[in-house]
Amino acid sequence: MTHFDHERIPERIVHARGFAAHGEFQVYQSMKEFTKADFLQDPSKTTPVFVRFSTVAGSKGSGGELARDARGFSTKFYTDEGNYDLVGNNIPVFFIQDAIKFPDLVHALKPEPHNEMPQAASAHDTFWDFVANNQEAAHMVMWAMSDRAIPRSFRMMEGFGVHTFRFVNHKGESHFVKFHWKPVLGTHSVVWDEAQKINGKDPDFHRRDLWESIQDGDYPEYELGVQIIAEEDEFKFDFDVLDPTKLWPEEDVPVKIVGKMTLNRNVDNVFAETEQVAFHPGHVVPGIDFTNDPLLQGRLFSYTDTQLIRLGGPNFHELPINRPVCPFHNNQRDGYGRQTINQGQVSYHNNSLAQNTPETTPEAQGGYKHYQEKIEGQKIRARSESFKDHFSQATLFWNSMSDAEKEHIIEAFSFELGKVQSRSVQEQIVNMFANVSTDLTKGFAEAIGIEPPAMKDNSVTKSSPALSQENTVHSVATRKVAVIIGDDFDDSNVSSVLEQLNNKGIKTEILSNKLGTVKGNNGLAYEVNHTFLTADSVLFDAVYVVGAAEDKSFYKKAALFVHEAYSHFKPIAATEAGEKLLEVDEMKDSLGVIRGSASTAFASQFIEAIAAHRHWDRQVE
Numbered sequence: 001m002t003h004f005d006h007e008r009i010p011e012r013i014v015h016a017r018g019f020a021a022h023g024e025f026q027v028y029q030s031m032k033e034f035t036k037a038d039f040l041q042d043p044s045k046t047t048p049v050f051v052r053f054s055t056v057a058g059s060k061g062s063g064g065e066l067a068r069d070a071r072g073f074s075t076k077f078y079t080d081e082g083n084y085d086l087v088g089n090n091i092p093v094f095f096i097q098d099a100i101k102f103p104d105l106v107h108a109l110k111p112e113p114h115n116e117m118p119q120a121a122s123a124h125d126t127f128w129d130f131v132a133n134n135q136e137a138a139h140m141v142m143w144a145m146s147d148r149a150i151p152r153s154f155r156m157m158e159g160f161g162v163h164t165f166r167f168v169n170h171k172g173e174s175h176f177v178k179f180h181w182k183p184v185l186g187t188h189s190v191v192w193d194e195a196q197k198i199n200g201k202d203p204d205f206h207r208r209d210l211w212e213s214i215q216d217g218d219y220p221e222y223e224l225g226v227q228i229i230a231e232e233d234e235f236k237f238d239f240d241v242l243d244p245t246k247l248w249p250e251e252d253v254p255v256k257i258v259g260k261m262t263l264n265r266n267v268d269n270v271f272a273e274t275e276q277v278a279f280h281p282g283h284v285v286p287g288i289d290f291t292n293d294p295l296l297q298g299r300l301f302s303y304t305d306t307q308l309i310r311l312g313g314p315n316f317h318e319l320p321i322n323r324p325v326c327p328f329h330n331n332q333r334d335g336y337g338r339q340t341i342n343q344g345q346v347s348y349h350n351n352s353l354a355q356n357t358p359e360t361t362p363e364a365q366g367g368y369k370h371y372q373e374k375i376e377g378q379k380i381r382a383r384s385e386s387f388k389d390h391f392s393q394a395t396l397f398w399n400s401m402s403d404a405e406k407e408h409i410i411e412a413f414s415f416e417l418g419k420v421q422s423r424s425v426q427e428q429i430v431n432m433f434a435n436v437s438t439d440l441t442k443g444f445a446e447a448i449g450i451e452p453p454a455m456k457d458n459s460v461t462k463s464s465p466a467l468s469q470e471n472t473v474h475s476v477a478t479r480k481v482a483v484i485i486g487d488d489f490d491d492s493n494v495s496s497v498l499e500q501l502n503n504k505g506i507k508t509e510i511l512s513n514k515l516g517t518v519k520g521n522n523g524l525a526y527e528v529n530h531t532f533l534t535a536d537s538v539l540f541d542a543v544y545v546v547g548a549a550e551d552k553s554f555y556k557k558a559a560l561f562v563h564e565a566y567s568h569f570k571p572i573a574a575t576e577a578g579e580k581l582l583e584v585d586e587m588k589d590s591l592g593v594i595r596g597s598a599s600t601a602f603a604s605q606f607i608e609a610i611a612a613h614r615h616w617d618r619q620v621e
């Protein structure tokens with residue numbers, strides 16, 4: 001009973017709701033020119049990894065993984081030189097420039113303290129008040145209001161190290177580096193109405209997707225990319241390369257793809273692994289070092305500190321999930337929950353009784369040595385002038401969006417600010433974002449009944465096509481299709497269409513009005529996977545309506561399902577019997593709606609429509 005009484009530990013102060021998996025990493029070619037990091041040298045070497053994805057704002061048990069939020073993307077590489085942690089997000093920039101503001105940011109974002117509402121949402125007064133009064137947040141807010149904040153799955157989102165780090169090679173030369181994870185399936189999102197419904201229908205939607213794809217052998221894959229800037233080029237850009245509210249446009253500094261990570265094993269126990277894993281941007285290996293980014297500097301303090309309370313003392317690094325896989329030795333001793341039984345008399349340095357061991361490995365033998373940066377001038381606590389432009393890259397982001405993506409951003413601002421009670425905060429935000437784009441502000445100011453301000457001058461016309469999800473990889477592999485079938489369906493060619501989809505790696509699941517078996521008019525039978533009660537259109541990427549014999553109740557439920565899928569811009573295929581569900585003429589003739597008798601051409605068109613992900617032209621109609 002006593003053990004049971006103590007089974008809970010404090011949840012993470014941010015990123016509390018997370019899910020993780022094991023995997024491995026391999027570099028494509030040696031990165032020797034830039035870094036001496038051992039795990040980035042040899043393409044034949046496999047490095048084990050553990051990756052935890054998370055939402056930021058919600059508590060551990062918060063309902064709904066589809067909250068509008070950044071997603072954490074933390075990777076622990078268990079290298080032969082010790083653990084390297086890349087503790088990033090799915091958004092390449094951050095809300096603030098200086099870590100000392102992090103507690104304020106999180107206080108403003110979390111549920112308001114007097115009534116603890118709202119859970120897992122930024123759509124409330126304190127968050128937007130913080131933004132209006134800390135305008136460095138402008139750029140990340142644009143990302144948070146975009147489709148990036150509602151990913152289709154953990155497998156379909158990018159990851160970013162955010163900060164500028166340093167690569168150091170064997171000659172001691174340093175380069176600035178930014179890390180990227182590029183999902184092999186492309187970067188895809190759902191729409192906001194869908195996100196809210198998924199949160200109710202399956203609050204575990206993202207973790208279920210990850211868990212099931214690993215179980216099915218559809219291992220999530222991400223390529224590691226690096227952007228590199230030579231130290232001497234530090235001042236060649238129109239932004240400060242150490243400012244964490246800025247990205248390096250990929251068109252100016254190309255992302256070099258250098259390796260691949262594959263997640264191939266689910267955890268055995270969520271508490272022991274996912275909950276107890278302790279990430280830290282300060283866990284570095286020789287060849288990777290820090291920069292003077294003031295956000296990174298503050299993180300280097302915070303992550304050890306938080307584990308002390310969360311995991312109950314200084315021995316959290318001895319928990320199985322946190323332990324390095326390489327030999328290690330130090331003079332750390334004792335403390336709560338000590339696991340190692342150290343031998344011998346000596347636990348100090350320098351010593352003569354143990355021939356001066358253990359000692360820090362000298363650099364020549366692979367030990368860590370920080371890059372020695374030459375610095376001149378005063379060290380003061382102040383924000384650099386070069387950190388003062390908060391709007392240019394927010395506009396760059398806006399300029400890079402497709403029409404549909406822009407529309408979604410306007411809707412997101414309209415939703416979030418529509419929930420804000422304070423008229424003054426709403427007005428401040430309208431004024432602030434007029435610095436980013438007048439089209440954007442006009443769009444959402446109207447929705448919340450505020451007069452947009454007179455035009456403000458913003459001369460940024462540049463765009464970065466790499467930022468638009470329209471330009472991502474479009475793959476059909478592992479997409480989920482709901483196949484709607486009722487009794488006495490016309491079974492000619494149904495199986496060949498499903499086979500054609502399955503051959504492309506598309507998952508088909510049978511939906512009907514009751515569980516059991518559905519039978520076609522020529523004896524073809526399918527086991528039903530879900531009913532209209534247990535599943536919903538928001539849990540699928542596309543719908544294939546095979547139909548049924550005349551059955552009013554079947555068609556009523558199926559019609560709701562198909563209409564919702566249509567309103568979320570999803571591909572729909574319907575055979576003749578299923579066509580009666582597409583009663584609205586506009587639906588019949590829309591792009592992404594395939595009609596006709598089941599044939600090879602019909603299936604191919606449907607596959608093409610699925611590859612497009614969503615058919616935004618319906619939005620413009």
Ligand code: HDD
Binds near residue numbers: 014073074093244295
């Ligand atoms: Fe943080 C957790 C990512 C800024 C303080 N952070 C945490 C996690 C991720 C990030 C992914 C979850 C790790 C896990 O899965 O266990 N954080 C970021 C990124 C940032 C960032 C990408 C900006 C570039 N964080 C940041 C600042 C501070 C913190 C500026 C404080 C000064 N973060 C924490 C923390 C957490 C954390 C309080 C909570 C749990 C933990 O560390 O282990 O220390």
